[in-house]
Amino acid sequence: MAFIEFNLKRGRGIAANFRPTVEQLEERQCLSVTAPTGLQLTALSATQVKATWNDVAGESGYRLFRWNGTQTILVATVAANVKTFTVGQLPANQMQWFTVEAFDASTSARSAWLSVTTPPNPITAPTNLQIGNIGLTQMSLSWTNAVGATGYRIFMWDGTTTQQIGTASRATPAFKVTGLAQGTVYYFYVQAFNNTNIANSAWVNAKTLAQGITPPANFKAQVINANTIGLSWNDVGSETGYRVYRWTGVAGESPVVIATLAANTTGYQAIGLLPGRAYSFYIQAFNATNFANTAWVTVNTPAVAPLQAPGSVAVAVTGTNSVRVSWTEPARATGYNVYIWNGFGWTNIATVSRGTTSVPINGLAAYRTYWFLVQSFTDGFAEVANSGYVFANL
Structure with a gap:
């Protein structure tokens, strides 16, 4: 890049699209204050830079300037003997140029220009990625916000390819996935991002429901004898089996599974019951991913004389x-x-x-x-x- 010599006059600011040099910006006159020396720049964060310099004699104060790539900008004016200033609200991951100018009532003198590069914005990965509300063709993702993130990208692997399927804002760390195939395992991760960086969560996976299932219809219970009750129901057609639950109605006792039956079974005899007791039953149809229950049916075994010995x-x-x-x-x-x-x-x-x-x-x-x-x-x-x-x- 060619440098252009400018003859500068007091009280006028001239800027062009070029890398500034002391020769281009210093005043062409005899100065009563000397230019500050020892200018140092320290990037405190992605948006902050601390400038320090050596104090000079006879100054009334200092002006700190920044070159933004187009023009020289006055960043701050500080009092005499102040030797540091922290500049904020800078763009992350960019080179920044600064010069410090000592001034008194009538003259000023600037240091050489010095540059520093701000680091990228820090960011952490999303945590606690969870899957819920799993259905036949959909599921929902949620996660804990990442530090430094301005948004999120959601990625899915279907066993063949990984692709971005959507985005979410920092204000809403959740995403609903739709259009999935039934009975299929899907893998997900969430990528946090800002203007300079990204960070990925761990993978999670879940399987969509294989098929909807309905409760067995026409569930009936019939007394066979004082110790046996026969149960019957209609086959639901999408089950892999049935569970038979029984409850005695006694406070403190929980329903228990008394039988697990194969698919397409439509009847069962509950034996070993006591005479003169009320028994409640329900049937649960199930498959690999879902289940559905009938309503309770209560039947009383007949009261009979106690069993006699031979x-x-x-x-x-x-x-x-x-x-x-x-x-x-x-x-x-x-x-x-x-x-x-x-x-x-x-x-x-x-x-x-x-x-x-x-x-x-x-x-x-x-x-x-x-x-x-x-x-x-x-x-x-x-x-x-x-x-x-x-x-x-x-």
Whole structure:
């Protein structure tokens, strides 16, 4: 760049688009004050520069000038003996030129021009990036504002390419993503930016819902007997299975899952219930990403007489090492357990269903006494009743 010599007159400011030099800007006259020396510039931040210089004798004060690329601008005027000034509101990441001028009542003298480059604006990455409100084709992003950010760019990777899908302002650190495919995993990060810098958040990911699911329709509960309730419903068609929930209605007790069933199942029998009790049920259809519940249905099991123990229990010796235990059936029993005393406790040696009233017991030792009892039970062992003891001598 060529430099142009100017003859400057007192009291007039002349500027052009060129790099300033002391020769171009000093006054052509005998000066009674000397130019300040030791000018130093320190970038305190992206927008602040501190200027310091050596004090001169006989000055009335100092003027600090800045060259903005087009003209010389008076930045500040300070009193005599002041040797520092901090300039603010500067553009970030740019070279800045300064000179300091000592003056008295009639004369002035400037230092050489000196430059310093302001650093880029500082910025931190967005934090706490979260995904919520996940639907079939959309989800929402939110994050904590980054220090120094003036805005945000949102990026998405769909498993193939990464692309910017939108922007957000500092005032609204959130973004809604739409137009996604169902049942697909998407990855996101947010980029904070200002006029000079960027900073990226960590990646997060989430999967859109695979398919909407509706509650099973036509849910019904029907009493089968005092210990069993049958449940039925319509298949929803988009489930991978069903869960059956039961609640006894007792304060302090929570609903429990009593069965998890395969897809396309439309019925279940809840067994092991007590007579004369109220039971509430609901069915939950589910798939990999969603679920839907029916309303509660409450049914009362009928109140009946308590289960009775098997009657007329007897044991007959049928051989050197065998016996047969027999009994009569009580009402409501759905099966029987036959127990033998082993010297320390009772051992179950046979379980039979209703309609069977005797069982053979083999493999016993000769010349010993054996004790037996028979237990009746209902479905799910909701009720049990034990007979008295009988014995046989071999």
